[in-house]
Amino acid sequence: MTERLKKILHKNKEVLVLDYSDFNADGMIELLLAAKELIMREEKNVLVLSILNKKNYVSPKFMRTIEREVRQVEHLILKNAVTGISDMQGWIVKGMNLWYRRQLHVFDSADKALDFLVSD
Numbered sequence: 001m002t003e004r005l006k007k008i009l010h011k012n013k014e015v016l017v018l019d020y021s022d023f024n025a026d027g028m029i030e031l032l033l034a035a036k037e038l039i040m041r042e043e044k045n046v047l048v049l050s051i052l053n054k055k056n057y058v059s060p061k062f063m064r065t066i067e068r069e070v071r072q073v074e075h076l077i078l079k080n081a082v083t084g085i086s087d088m089q090g091w092i093v094k095g096m097n098l099w100y101r102r103q104l105h106v107f108d109s110a111d112k113a114l115d116f117l118v119s120d
Contacts, residue, residue: 015117043076045077049113049114083106083107
């Protein structure tokens, strides 16, 4: 799982990257929970980039897990970005942003997302 959950430096700022590419709902949940545990263990502010692709399906089970689990660490998430989502997933993100304290920003490339995350 470590290759799917890693920290990178972008313009001298640390970003936590979650690579959900090709995962099914259970794999996505496992990665989300591992990221939450890491954030809780380190207990410091974090920038988060989530990478998805056309093979990912944002299931109701995954969304319920986000609702339940992310609340415990959202106060530590400074910025949150996602790449690789479909138009339908984009609508799900818009709905999620209605209740999520930290807005999830959608980008068409990881480079653009990283630049946004590290910008002041």
